[in-house]
Amino acid sequence: MRVVAAMSGGVDSAVAAARMLDAGHEVVGVHLALSQSAATLRESARGCCTIEDAGDARRVADVLGIPFYVWDMAARFQRDVVEDFRAEYAAGRTPNPCLRCNEKIKFAALLDKALALGFDAVATGHYARVVEATGADGGVRRELHRAVDAAKDQSYVLGVLDAEQLARSFFPLGDTTKPEIRREAAERGFYVANKPDSHDICFIPDGDTRGWLTRQLGAKPGEIVDSDGTVLGEHQGAFAYTVGQRRGLALGRPASDGQPRYVVEVRPEANQVVVGTADLLGVNAITGDHARWCGPAPDGVVHVGAQVRAHGEEYAATAWADGDRVEVRLDSRIRGVAPGQSVVLYDGTRVVGSATIAAARLDRERVP
Structure with a gap:
């Protein structure tokens, strides 16, 4: 297959690209330029998408001997992620920009462009697994599952993928732990083997979300x-x-x-x-909108696990779809559920789908 490997300049995407090449695919490395005024150097482990990161990605591509390109998606990122983030906070909601970036940039804009150029799929360094399973009709379908490394699992932020996007996505790191990835990178001679992970919000590199919002909104x-x-x-x-x-x-x-x-x-x-x-703060009922399903939508009421934070706990619940909305009833009360967050539903390790939380409340009929 002809595969675009999204290369951020970090160790995870470097090993992901290498593994796709080892698997026999024709791989082209692509770095996404997401900032309209990218910093030259990364000052800390916060943030990403600096010119330094692009250079690191290019060096890995050179080691692998694969073509490498930088695709400018700064305007799209500004509109679909940064402006959405600002508008959500202004409306009193708490968004997750990583989910929005995966939905709008990496698995919409990037995948769409790759397919238009004749590629078959996109590979990223996310920690998640794609498992092929046989459906009720006898056909084979691709399912999104949690990663083996629970501490690094990123299936939550991939819960926005639909079945068509999942069918053209590869996550080569899902069966490996982070220490193993770093050792592999060192063995391959990658300069980025010990590069710190980026974290927090990439377009707020100093980590001061309140300060950023105050500057943006006054x-x-x-x-x-x-x-x-x-x-x-x-x-x-x-x-x-x-x-x-x-x-x-x-x-x-x-x-x-x-x-x-x-x-x-x-x-x-x-x-x-x-x-x-x-x-x-305790709630046990969630209404979500903008539902996205990684496969068929639930048929009637189903028993699921519900997660409302990227590295949060999973809670037993029941859920049912209602058009573009989903209703979730938790078996116990949980705290700190804010409109704008995402609720991601699981069946064991399999990701069922996700929705943006529109409202959360205490349903006293369900209180013991």
Whole structure:
């Protein structure tokens, strides 16, 4: 097969490209230029997509002896990921830009361009597995599963892939742990074998999300109130807060009962942040929209595992599809579920699909 290997300049994508070549595929390395003003050097493990990263990817391609190109997708990334991130926070929601990037850039823009140029598939360095299984009709289908290395598993951020995209995607690292990947990279002579992993939000390399949002949206002072409307403090922008947050509230009035306070709601229309005790955070019912299925949509009510954070715990639940929406009922209450986050559903290790959380609440009929 003719395969585009997405090469970020890191160790994971380098080994992924090498493994695709070892498997006998015709491989072309592609680095995605996602920044309209890329920094020359990476200053820390935060961020990515610097000119240095592009150079690292090119050096790996040279070692492998494969063609290498840089594809400019900065405008698309700015529109579909950065502007979406800013708009979601302005609306009082908490988005996950990595899911949006996978959906809109790596497995839409990149895959679409690759197919248009005559390639058959895209390979990335994500930690996840593609398993071929026999369907009820006797045909073979490709399923997305968790990686062997639970600490590095990235199936959550790939839950936005649909069946057609999954059919043309390869994740060569899913059966390997990160230490093994680094050893393999060193054995192959890759300069990036010990390069630090990038983390956090790539377009906010200093890690200061609140500061970035304030620069983008401007300071908008407002009230921090409790559930009955009593003013407890002031904030500089409701967009800087998310449900479940405890740190950085700077409340002027301590709680009379001595219990810590958490953000329980963000009201962008009133520019208010509502705080309360931990018991107000517990929810067991989630409504999601923009449902994406990695295979057939659930037929009726199904028992699933639900995960609401990239490296969070999986919770037992039931779920059912309703057009573009999905309803999830958790077997127990969980805290800190914010609109804008994604809920990803699992059947064992298999990813069923995902949805963007529109609302979360406590369904008292389900409370023991």
